[in-house]
Amino acid sequence: xxxxxSRSAPYLFLAPFVLSFLIFGAYPIIRSMILSLYITSGxxxxxxxxxxxxxxxxxxxxxxxxxxxxxxxxxxxxxxxLPLSLGLAxxxxxxxxxxxxxxxxxxxxxxxxxxxxxALLFMLILAPKxxxxxxxxxxxxxxPSTTRWLSTPELVxxxxxxxxxxLYTGFNMVYFLxxxxxxxxxxxxxxxxxxxxxxxxxxxxxxxxIKPVLIFVVVLSTIxxxxxxxxxxxxxxxxxxxDQAGLTIVMYLYQNGxxxxxxxxxxxxxxxxxxMVLILSMIQLRLTGAGKEGR
Amino acid sequence: MRRVVIYSLLGLFSILCLVPIVWLVAxxxxxNADFQTYAFAPPVDRLTLxxxxxxxxxxxxxxxxMNSFFVAGATVIIQLxxxxxxxxxxxxxxxxxxxxxxxxxxxxxxxxxxxxxAPMYELIYHLRLIDSHLGLIVPGMxxxxxxxxxxxxxxxxxxxxxxxxxxxxxxxxxxFWHVVxxxxxxxxxxxxxxxxxxxxxxxxxxxxxxxxSDRFTLPIGLNQMVGVYEADYGALMSGTLLAVLPxxxxxxxxxxxxxxxxxxxxxxx
Amino acid sequence: MADIAFxxxxxIYPNGxxxxxxxxxxxxxxxxxxxxxxxxxxxxxxLRMLAGLEEISSGDLLIAGQRxxxxxxxxxxxxxxxxxxxxxxxxxVQGNIEFPLRMAKVPAAEVKARALKVARMLELEPLLKRxxxxxxxGQRQRVAMAxxxxxxxxxxxxxxxxxxxxxxxxxxxxxxxxxxxxxxxxTTVYVTHDQVEAMTMGDRVAVFKDGYLQQIDTPQQLFxxxxxxxxxxFIGSPSMNLIAARIEPSDDGLAMTLAGERIALGHGxxxxxxxxxxxxxxxxxxxxxxxxxxxxxxxxxxxxLHGRVVLTELLGREQMVYLDLRDGVQVVARLHADHRxxxxxxxxxGIDPTRLYLFxxxxxxxxxxxxxxx
Numbered sequence: 001x002x003x004x005x006s007r008s009a010p011y012l013f014l015a016p017f018v019l020s021f022l023i024f025g026a027y028p029i030i031r032s033m034i035l036s037l038y039i040t041s042g043x044x045x046x047x048x049x050x051x052x053x054x055x056x057x058x059x060x061x062x063x064x065x066x067x068x069x070x071x072x073x074x075x076x077x078x079x080x081x082l083p084l085s086l087g088l089a090x091x092x093x094x095x096x097x098x099x100x101x102x103x104x105x106x107x108x109x110x111x112x113x114x115x116x117x118x119a120l121l122f123m124l125i126l127a128p129k130x131x132x133x134x135x136x137x138x139x140x141x142x143x144p145s146t147t148r149w150l151s152t153p154e155l156v157x158x159x160x161x162x163x164x165x166x167l168y169t170g171f172n173m174v175y176f177l178x179x180x181x182x183x184x185x186x187x188x189x190x191x192x193x194x195x196x197x198x199x200x201x202x203x204x205x206x207x208x209x210i211k212p213v214l215i216f217v218v219v220l221s222t223i224x225x226x227x228x229x230x231x232x233x234x235x236x237x238x239x240x241x242x243d244q245a246g247l248t249i250v251m252y253l254y255q256n257g258x259x260x261x262x263x264x265x266x267x268x269x270x271x272x273x274x275x276m277v278l279i280l281s282m283i284q285l286r287l288t289g290a291g292k293e294g295r
Numbered sequence: 296m297r298r299v300v301i302y303s304l305l306g307l308f309s310i311l312c313l314v315p316i317v318w319l320v321a322x323x324x325x326x327n328a329d330f331q332t333y334a335f336a337p338p339v340d341r342l343t344l345x346x347x348x349x350x351x352x353x354x355x356x357x358x359x360x361m362n363s364f365f366v367a368g369a370t371v372i373i374q375l376x377x378x379x380x381x382x383x384x385x386x387x388x389x390x391x392x393x394x395x396x397x398x399x400x401x402x403x404x405x406x407x408x409x410x411x412x413a414p415m416y417e418l419i420y421h422l423r424l425i426d427s428h429l430g431l432i433v434p435g436m437x438x439x440x441x442x443x444x445x446x447x448x449x450x451x452x453x454x455x456x457x458x459x460x461x462x463x464x465x466x467x468x469x470x471f472w473h474v475v476x477x478x479x480x481x482x483x484x485x486x487x488x489x490x491x492x493x494x495x496x497x498x499x500x501x502x503x504x505x506x507x508s509d510r511f512t513l514p515i516g517l518n519q520m521v522g523v524y525e526a527d528y529g530a531l532m533s534g535t536l537l538a539v540l541p542x543x544x545x546x547x548x549x550x551x552x553x554x555x556x557x558x559x560x561x562x563x564x
Numbered sequence: 565m566a567d568i569a570f571x572x573x574x575x576i577y578p579n580g581x582x583x584x585x586x587x588x589x590x591x592x593x594x595x596x597x598x599x600x601x602x603x604x605x606x607x608x609x610x611l612r613m614l615a616g617l618e619e620i621s622s623g624d625l626l627i628a629g630q631r632x633x634x635x636x637x638x639x640x641x642x643x644x645x646x647x648x649x650x651x652x653x654x655x656x657v658q659g660n661i662e663f664p665l666r667m668a669k670v671p672a673a674e675v676k677a678r679a680l681k682v683a684r685m686l687e688l689e690p691l692l693k694r695x696x697x698x699x700x701x702g703q704r705q706r707v708a709m710a711x712x713x714x715x716x717x718x719x720x721x722x723x724x725x726x727x728x729x730x731x732x733x734x735x736x737x738x739x740x741x742x743x744x745x746x747x748x749x750x751t752t753v754y755v756t757h758d759q760v761e762a763m764t765m766g767d768r769v770a771v772f773k774d775g776y777l778q779q780i781d782t783p784q785q786l787f788x789x790x791x792x793x794x795x796x797x798f799i800g801s802p803s804m805n806l807i808a809a810r811i812e813p814s815d816d817g818l819a820m821t822l823a824g825e826r827i828a829l830g831h832g833x834x835x836x837x838x839x840x841x842x843x844x845x846x847x848x849x850x851x852x853x854x855x856x857x858x859x860x861x862x863x864x865x866x867x868x869l870h871g872r873v874v875l876t877e878l879l880g881r882e883q884m885v886y887l888d889l890r891d892g893v894q895v896v897a898r899l900h901a902d903h904r905x906x907x908x909x910x911x912x913x914g915i916d917p918t919r920l921y922l923f924x925x926x927x928x929x930x931x932x933x934x935x936x937x938x
Contacts, residue, residue: 009467010388017381018396020436024415025403031414043420088308091301105550106309109316112542114496116514117535121319123521124528132318135334170312227407230498234518250409250499258503263413270410277407458617459650463711464638464667473663477654 036267046264053268063269065244066252067276069157073232073248074225076161077168082218085169089176090206095185104177107170115167119234122163126150126235150236153245160231160246168221175217176210183209215288219281226277229254249273319539322532323347330528346529347537353527356534358509359516364541366428366501366512367494370435374490375483378438382445383471387457400439412503419504426506435494441486448482449475484552492542513538566628566718567593568614568751573623575609575775583609585775587623594749596742597780598766600756601798605772608723611755615644615721627718638667643712644721647728649704651696657707658683658692664715682714686744702733709744719751726761738765759799763787771795793927796851802884804851804921805895811846811922822850824890828866829917848930851921854884857897863914871895873909887913 036053040046057063088107092100110118125132126149138145149159187205196204207214229250232241240247240255249269257266321336323346329337350356384390385397415434424430452475460470476483498514505515517534520527546553568591575584584606591597599607612618613625616637625633632640643664651660658679665675683689686706696704705725712720725741726734742765745752756762762769763783770780771794779791790796797803809822811829818829860868871889883901888894897913905911922930 007390010384010390010393013380013384013388013467013471014396017377017437017442020377021400021439024418024434025437025439026399028411028414028418029403029406031417032410035414035417043417088305091305094301096298103305103309106312110312112492112546113316113319113539114492114542116496116498116518117539120517120521120531120535121315124322124532125315125318130330130334132315132334136314139334166312166315223407227409229409234498234521237521238518253409253412254499254503257413258416263417266413267410270407270413274406274410278405281405453648453650455646455648455650456652458612458615459644459646459711460652461617462615462637462642462644463664463715466636469667473667474652478652480654 032267032270035264036271038264040262040264042261043263049264053265054272057265057268057272062244062247063249063252063272066247066249069244069246070226070228070248072157073160073164073228074222076157077164077225078218078221080161080165081169081172082221084165085172085217086176086214088169089173089180090202092173092177093180104170104174107173109170110167111171113167115230116234118163118167119231122166123150123235123237126159126163150246151242153241153243156236156241156245160228160235163231163235164225172217172221175213179210179213180206211288215285218288219284222280222284223277226273226280319532319536322529323536325529325532327527327529346527346533349527350530350534350537353530354516354520354534355509356516356537359511359513360537362428362510363495363512363514363538366431367491369428369432370494371487371490373432373436374438374441375486377436378441378486379445379476379479379483380471381442382447383449383475385442385446386449387452387454387475400442404439404443409499412499415500416503425504426510427504428510430504431497431501431512434500435497438490441490444486445479445482448479452478481552484549488545488549488553491545495542566751567591567595568719568753569624569626570610570614571624571626573610573613573625574621575606575613575618576621583775584613587777589770589777589780591751591753594751596745596752596754596765596767597770598754598756598762598768599770599772600759600762601772601778603757604774606775607755607770607772610772611721611723611753614719614753615642616640641715641717642719642721643715643717644723645705645708645712645725647724649696649708649725649728651704651707651711653696656693656695657688657699657710660696660707661688661692661710661714664711668715678714678716679710682710685713686710701729702737705729705737709741713744713748717750719753720745722752722754724756725754726756727758741765760801763799769799771798773798789929790851790921791929793849793851793923796921796923796929800853802854802896802898804853806923807850807852807893807895809848809850811848820848820850823869823871823893823895825869826866827869827915827917828864846930847925849923849925849927851923852895852915853919853921854896854898856916856919857895857899858914858916859900860912860914863916867915867917868912869915870910870912873905873907873911875907876905878904885911887911 035046037048037050038046039049039053091097092103113121124130128134128146128148131149133149134143134145134147137143137147147155149155183206187209188201191201191205227250228248232246232248233239233251233254236246240251250273253266253269253273256269257263318335322330324342324344325333325337326341326343326345329341333341385393411434419425419430419434422430422433424433456474456478457470460474465473496514497512498518501512501515502518505511508516508519511519513534517531517538520531520534568589570587570589573584573587574582576582587606587610589597599610601607609618613620616632616635616639620633624631627640627642652663655663661679661682662675665678670678680689683692686709688703688706688710691699691703691707696707699707708725722741726737729737738761741754754761754765763786766783768780768782769786771778771786773794779786779795781789786795786799790799793804793806797806807822809820811818811820813819820827820829869889871887871893873885874888874894875886877884878901881901883899883904885897885899885905886894887897895913899905899913924930
């Protein structure tokens with residue numbers, strides 16, 4: 001056994017991963033760029049059209065509907081989920097908190113249901129007449145039990161946002177709670193001695209302490225929300241909902257590429273989505289990063 | 296007083312979290328006729344197992360479940376092996392090209408998954424894997440996130456322990472197998488759960504490539520039911536309940552590791 | 565069991581840093597060699613080259629006369645105890661001890677027997693089923709020793725094995741390790757930065773600085789005959805005072821001027837220096853150990869220095885006295901505490917010329933003989 005066997009070892013260890021990464025990670029990325037320059041009909045027939053796919057996309061009213069819907073969902077769910085998750089995490093992080101693990105488990109439990117099965121469940125919960133939501137609203141507040149959440153265009157996105165809220169709030173809370181628990185307790189004691197009240201402790205100790213995680217969760221949630229597909233597709237009975245009210249970017253990609261057979265157009269939609277997500281993440285990182293560094 | 300407010304808030308939110316799940320369980324045992332009558336849950340004496348018999352009669356549910364287990368199991372094992380070994384190499388060795396490699400992989404993590412759908416379909420088509428379980432497993436072998444999770448965790452295994460193993464007679468792979476992997480047990484647990492949940496819930500890709508119903512995984516199979524057997528809510532809910540159970544069991548087995556692993560990348564990142 | 569030899573060994577890292585320069589050491593079979601020096605001196609690198617954890621850039625490493633530069637650690641059959649003990653946390657004490665044997669594919673029954681024997685020797689038997697996380701520092705240390713012992717290695721390597729223990733336990737384990745080594749008679753190479761450990765444990769001590777071996781000798785020789793000011797001041801606590809001096813001929817043999825005062829050296833003896841120029845106007849450094857400072861009343865006439873007390877520390881029966889001598893020279897003296905001194909006091913200290921260490925201006929020891937006059 002030669003001493004320098006440790007020199008070739010890392011390459012050997014990485015080989016399986018890198019090899020499959022090249023075939024099923026790197027190659028599809030490059031291929032997808034090329035594909036987006038073609039009009040295709042299934043995987044066999046294709047014709048080069050340059051940037052036409054992208055140009056067409058920009059004038060495609062359905063794409064813009066999908067974009068509007070997706071953006072509404074992303075803004076709505078990030079804006080509601082994250083403050084709620086953070087709030088719950090702060091409540092659970094109190095030093096005299098009893099039953100922290102029980103609450104953490106309860107809040108996390110919707111996540112165990114998983115996206116697909118939650119969607120199937122909520123399809124019935126949101127159903128008019130016998131659905132749990134309408135029945136509850138009727139029992140508690142006397143509201144009519146006929147609200148058609150998933151077939152009224154204006155209610156589709158609020159319903160999706162609500163389900164996502166149920167599904168992901170606890171998940172994000174776990175991150176925030178872990179971040180809060182990693183903030184040095186002595187900082188709070190020092191701040192108390194310095195005369196900081198609860199509110200200024202939050203601004204000057206808590207927020208800076210969890211900032212990396214906060215940014216991480218904000219960016220990831222946004223990226224995730226922009227890829228909305230399963231929830232909408234399943235809840236709306238494998239369609240885009242009334243008046244396309246539930247059409248999302250990925251759903252549009254799926255419809256074009258795999259129901260319509262134009263893989264090229266699907267690739268172009270994919271890259272447009274990637275571009276949007278990238279720009280958005282940059283903006284978020286810039287805002288959060290630069291905004292705090294100055295202080 | 297303050298405590299009362301806090302616990303009320305937490306309690307309220309707990310109820311909101313749990314009610315849909317309780318409702319799922321209740322509905323799984325609720326006769327279809329009772330859906331209209333009892334919006335929440337029927338009286339205990341009206342509970343029935345009829346939904347489950349109906350479920351198994353209407354579709355090859357067990358078949359779907361076996362398919363799901365096979366695909367998720369194979370994917371998790373392959374991912375675990377590839378990612379942990381790669382993460383180990385990136386955490387504990389210095390070698391030419393390491394930085395570039397990590398940079399490229401990190402960059403690809405930024406690209407949303409749907410970008411890959413079209414070229415992946417093309418690739419799988421040319422590999423003649425459409426409508427096969429291999430077509431689900433093979434593209435799922437690469438888990439860049441998982442590899443970075445392992446790297447992050449294995450960075451904290453002390454170098455001296457590796458050297459001790461080397462002196463005790465381990466070759467480089469044995470160091471990984473006998474020392475580093477066992478020491479990383481928590482992250483292995485977390486990874487398995489995360490990867491399993493991801494594959495178990497995978498919908499879009501199977502929806503694209505699976506065609507024959509005897510190859511369907513649970514999400515595809517159950518969703519099929521929505522269109523075909525629109526009226527049988529009870530069977531749908533019993534199927535959903537059964538579909539969720541494996542994840543719940545796995546979670547209880549691995550929950551300590553899971554919380555630790557989930558937050559590791561974020562807090563230390 | 566075997567002797568070990570470094571022959572002209574160099575270690576140069578890829579970034580160009582040379583950690584070890586042309587090292588020659590012969591370690592005898594059964595010897596306890598301690599390598600000591602400040603951090604970054606090359607002692608650990610040397611140990612790790614011996615273990616096979618670092619490649620040797622050039623030169624030869626011989627174990628039992630065989631060149632082992634390219635051998636895998638296991639093939640060298642050496643055992644190592646690490647600073648952090650590097651116990652495998654997922655294995656029990658027994659699992660840890662047995663691991664090297666299992667890796668060497670020793671038959672299962674023999675593995676058990678040998679592990680048990682070593683565990684008994686180190687009084688670990690009751691702990692065999694525990695995981696390392698539940699052990700105290702001293703117990704972990706012993707498990708690490710057991711894991712090293714069990715394979716019957718040709719040499720033990722120990723890298724600062726006591727530095728994670730508290731002071732009391734360290735003294736105890738120091739004795740235990742030394743006793744164990746005597747009992748097993750296994751060649752042992754021990755790295756530490758603590759000169760007390762080095763002096764109390766080693767048959768011989770190798771002192772390193774900046775990648776160069778400075779001196780390798782018995783503890784007593786190191787203390788009495790340091791080859792340069794570095795070794796002189798590194799060995800011994802508190803450190804030797806180094807004072808610039810000038811040596812000149814005088815009526816009574818030789819005399820030296822230090823701290824602005826003249827001290828007679830010869831005292832009826834002629835001192836012959838082994839330097840080309842003899843003793844004529846030699847610029848030198850004088851090493852004065854704090855404990856060698858004597859009561860001024862006991863010192864001969866012309867062998868006293870004068871100064872002012874800056875600070876004193878009482879150490880029970882003795883006191884450490886920090887003094888400002890003339891010409892801004894600062895020294896530390898270890899004096900009896902019968903008469904307590906206080907800062908600001910002007911005092912005299914006595915010098916015993918036979919207890920002085922003489923070094924050349926560049927730090928190398930001055931070798932000299934004292935011969936009767938005439």
